[in-house]
Amino acid sequence: MQENYSIGIVAPQTAHFDTPLTLKCGRVLPQFDLVFETYGTLNASKSNAVLICHALSGNHHVAGKYSENDKYPGWWDNLIGPGKPLDTNKFFVIGLNNLGGCHGSSGPKSINPDTNKPWGADFPIVTVEDWVNSQALLLDALGIKKLAAVVGGSLGGMQALEWTIAYPDRVDHALVIASAPNLTAQNMAFNEVARQAIITDPEFHEGNYYEHQVVPRRGLRIARMLGHITYLSDDVMGEKFGRKLRDQINYSFDVEFEMESYLRYQGDKFAGEFDANTYIRMTRALDYYDPALQHGGDLTQALSGTKAQFLVLSFTSDWRFSPARSREIVKALLDNERTVSYAEITAAHGHDAFLMPDKHYHAILRSYISNIDIGDNHAK
Amino acid sequence: MPNSVSITNNVTEFRQDFAIIANWLKFGCKLLDLGCGNGELLQFLRGSLEVKGYGVEKDDANVLACIKNNINVIQMDLEDGLSGFENQSFDTVVLSQTLQAMHNTEKIVLEMLRVGKEVIVTFPNFGYWRNRWQITAGRMPVSKILPYQWYDTPNVHLCTINDFDEFCRNHQIEIIQRKVITDSKEIHWMPNILGNLAIYRLKSRQLGV
Secondary structure, eight states: OOSOOOOOBOOOEEEEEOSOEEOTTSOEESSEEEEEEEESOOOTTOOOEEEEEOOTTOOSOOSSBSSTTOSSOOTTTTTEETTSSEETTTOEEEEEOOTTOSSSSSSTTSEETTTTEEOGGGSOOOOHHHHHHHHHHHHHHHTOOSEEEEEEETHHHHHHHHHHHHOGGGEEEEEEESOOSSOOHHHHHHHHHHHHHHHTSTTSGGGTGGGGTOOOHHHHHHHHHHHHHHHSOHHHHHHHTTTOBSSOOOSSSSSOBHHHHHHHHHHHHHHHHSOHHHHHHHHHHHHHOOTTGGGTTOHHHHTTTOOOEEEEEEETTOSSSOHHHHHHHHHHHHHTTOOEEEEEEOOSSGGGGGGSOOHHHHHHHHHHHHTOOOGGGOOO | OOOOOOTTTHHHHOOHHHHHHHHTSOTTOEEEEETOTTTHHHHHHHHHHOOEEEEEEOOHHHHHHHHHTTOOEEEOOGGGOOTTSOTTOEEEEEEESOGGGOSSHHHHHHHHHHHEEEEEEEEEBTTSHHHHHHHHTTSOOOOSSSOOOTTTOOOOOOBOHHHHHHHHHHTTEEEEEEEEEETTEEOOSSHHHHOSEEEEEEEESSSOO
16 A cells, blocks of 8 residues: 555646537536546556546545645545545546536536626526536546446435436446435525525626626625534534634624634635535535436335445434435335445534544445456556 | 453354354345344355345444445444335345344344344344353353353343243244254254254244234
8 A cells, every 4th residue: 555645736627528418407508618637547448437426515626736835635635545545546536527516617607608708697507417417428538438436425425326327337336425315305495595695695696796797705605604504513513612702702793702703714715716606506406306206206216227336324413414314325225126335424523524534434435445346457 | 251242243153053044045035134243144145145135233343344345234223123124125134143132122023024024033042051050050141152241241132942932922923943053053852951042934924014
């Protein structure tokens, strides 16, 4: 095993697609870009590819840094690299920014070739199914017929699940982490509040704020603050902040408690770098995903065509994507006699736990991933 | 002195029930192994019978070991029942040397009969003469198969073969087959005294559970 655990300096690439993509909503994207990164080397038989699907606010920068001076590496760097649980000595890992994103792939912020102006509100509402279809096109472009694995947490887990439904012959293993077969009403309600915060911001301009040279910063900020509350557990917030004051009670509405300071910091940071139109679309993709719907709510039937082997993981303190929701996926897979393992990781960090390098969690991932067979072309 | 309180570690030392369990399974059957430990039984069966096997295990380290061993494992607590499994969805459900450590013993046996067309239960026979002897001598039994002291044992529902027979009678459970063994030898004469380990093959007498 290599001692150097970092993938090092990475660079994004862009794939342009001229073939029209019909979306679930019925609209057609005549052409589009997907920005992506890869780590490790694709082997001769192209059997070692692993696709990472991102969640609500993620992107293609999954591991490594763009320069030595970067403060932070990619968002799942603790998982991916030489000698890490998803070992780039063995696997060729692909991260991409989904359609509708704001990090380089075609989305509301990018230029609509028909108008030469940003798409803004006119960018279609994309779904998990659309993402998976576009990801399949990216694999085609890379010459990859079949994924050794698809990996995703939260909304990314929904994409991993959808891969096994939409492209059963193109995925060997699916790692569905901290996810759900659809959102509960409560979960969707959080999304609605987040969207309302953005949409009712006077600077939203019905999604066409680019041409007004403003950003609905307040809405985005509140949406993110709300999100952060739901990604953490009560316990971990208590442990991290408790009722700690920054200074003293001043009988004001300024930042007085440490928790407030944290939320405002997270909100401000996010509002400065994320696109509001992307955010409301990502939450809609979450709301709409429900593979059982066209099977009369029968998830077992929805998963009956899958062929992949599954690892399903949940976290005990995750109340936004609770273990019970993961168990629904497991049950449907068991009903179909699929190869599946399920672990419920004891973790304090709530939904965010899937991004943390918890020892047991990573041991499970490492063990599972190292057993993935990529045939005789195992690059060492 | 025991240095582990894992309720399933007996299995690694006592594989005498594995061969009998294997004999009662059909080739390629769908099997649920409750309290599967590190997946040893499923590994044992994988090579010979090509069962479609799933283990159920509560302990983190055992779940990790199963995943390492490429055994399908579902992490859950058996005390909560088997709500994630459909009625009659497995050919056989196995509970190997775990019954005595269950709190909701009655519930889990009935749940197994709901989920499995057949059920295999193995447990240490508390009526075994060495246990009786230790009790007569005024001490709680400690043996290879019951390796715990009274104060650290996970075993809360120990029973004898006669007890379990009666349990089956009272719960409309049909005993398809029963084998009693001591040190891998089958015991036919006075099994409740001379038998160390009991292995039952059961099914529900109730139709449409």
